[in-house]
Amino acid sequence: xxxxxxxxxxxxxxxxxxxxxxxxxxxxxxxxxxxxxxxxxxxxxxxxxxxxxxxxxxxxxxxxxxxxxxxxxxxxxxxxxxxxxxxxxxxxxxxxxxxxxxxxxxxxxxxxxxxxxxxxxxxxxxxxxxxxxxxxxxxxxxxxxxxxxxxxxxxxxxxxxxxxxxxxxxxxxxxxxxxxxxxxxxxxxxxxxxxxxxxxxxxxxxxxxxxxxxxxxxxxx
Numbered sequence: 001x002x003x004x005x006x007x008x009x010x011x012x013x014x015x016x017x018x019x020x021x022x023x024x025x026x027x028x029x030x031x032x033x034x035x036x037x038x039x040x041x042x043x044x045x046x047x048x049x050x051x052x053x054x055x056x057x058x059x060x061x062x063x064x065x066x067x068x069x070x071x072x073x074x075x076x077x078x079x080x081x082x083x084x085x086x087x088x089x090x091x092x093x094x095x096x097x098x099x100x101x102x103x104x105x106x107x108x109x110x111x112x113x114x115x116x117x118x119x120x121x122x123x124x125x126x127x128x129x130x131x132x133x134x135x136x137x138x139x140x141x142x143x144x145x146x147x148x149x150x151x152x153x154x155x156x157x158x159x160x161x162x163x164x165x166x167x168x169x170x171x172x173x174x175x176x177x178x179x180x181x182x183x184x185x186x187x188x189x190x191x192x193x194x195x196x197x198x199x200x201x202x203x204x205x206x207x208x209x210x211x212x213x214x215x216x217x218x219x220x221x
Contacts, residue, residue: 008016010100013019014216022156023171024138029157033154038070038106039104039170040104040170040174041053041057041107041108041109041171042168042171043199050115052110053108053110053183054108054110055219055220056156056171057101057104057108057110058105058110058111058112058113058219059113059152059215059218059219060101060153060156060175060178061098061102061105061112061113062063062112062113062116062119062214062215063149063152063214063215063218064097064101065095065098065112065119065120065177066119066122066123066145066214067098067123067145067146067149068091068095068098068123069095069119069120069122069123069124069127070124070126070127070130070141070142070145071076071087071090071091071127072124072127072215073121073126073127073128073130073132074087074091074092074124074127074128074138074141074142075087075088075127075131076124076127076128076131077127077128077131077132077138077221078131078138081135082114083135083138083139083192086188086192087208090142090185090188092122093181093185097129097178097181099177100178104174107147113217113218113221114165114184115217115218119214119218122210122214125148126141126207126210127141127163129144129198130203131155133197134197135192135193136192136193136194136197137197139188139189139190139192139193139194139197139205140189140194140195140197140200140203141187141203141207142185142188142189143186143189143190143195143204143209144203144204144207144208145208146183146189147186147208147209148188148207148208148211148212148215149179149182150179150182150183150186151181152184152215153175153176153177153178153179155177156175157172157175157179158174160177161215180199182203184219206216
């Protein structure tokens with residue numbers, strides 16, 4: 001009877017099992033200590049790393065912004081055609097990319113390129129003018145732009161991997177995911193007769209030269 005009384009007293013004083021709670025807390029501590037104290041981009045260690053990360057984020061944001069404006073221009077011309085739903089699908093992915101970089105820029109207090117008003121007009125004009133050549137022209141523009149963006153993303157991936165892949169794990173994941181989406185758009189363009197537009201190679205080369213110039217300028221300005 002005394003044992004039963006002691007057991008009942010213990011149950012009332014420890015109704016939820018303090019022993020189990022203590023064990024759970026001990027198990028959770030290492031997880032809390034090992035979690036990162038930052039988001040996708042690590043806080044820069046010095047001015048050199050800050051400049052590198054700022055340039056990466058600024059130019060990637062500019063690229064996604066420009067891609068959005070290109071698809072907007074294409075949709076303005078071909079939105080009601082048979083190719084319209086496909087262009088809209090690719091545009092929707094680009095909208096997600098841009099939203100993510102908007103978020104990352106804000107989190108890390110990185111200013112966007114001062115040339116966004118120019119890319120706004122130039123991107124829309126490029127998309128609309130290529131679409132005026134028909135479905136094939138729009139797809140040729142998509143191939144040229146997405147190939148340029150994919151190559152740029154690949155160069156960033158190589159640079160970050162060479163520096164410290166573990167430190168930049170989250171950023172690398174984002175860039176790789178977006179790179180894969182751009183390559184999918186590139187392949188979609190080829191599958192939909194991009195190369196059949198008259199003057200395909202000339203058009204592609206001209207667009208890619210413009211993309212390279214935009215990348216170089218947007219990193220710094």
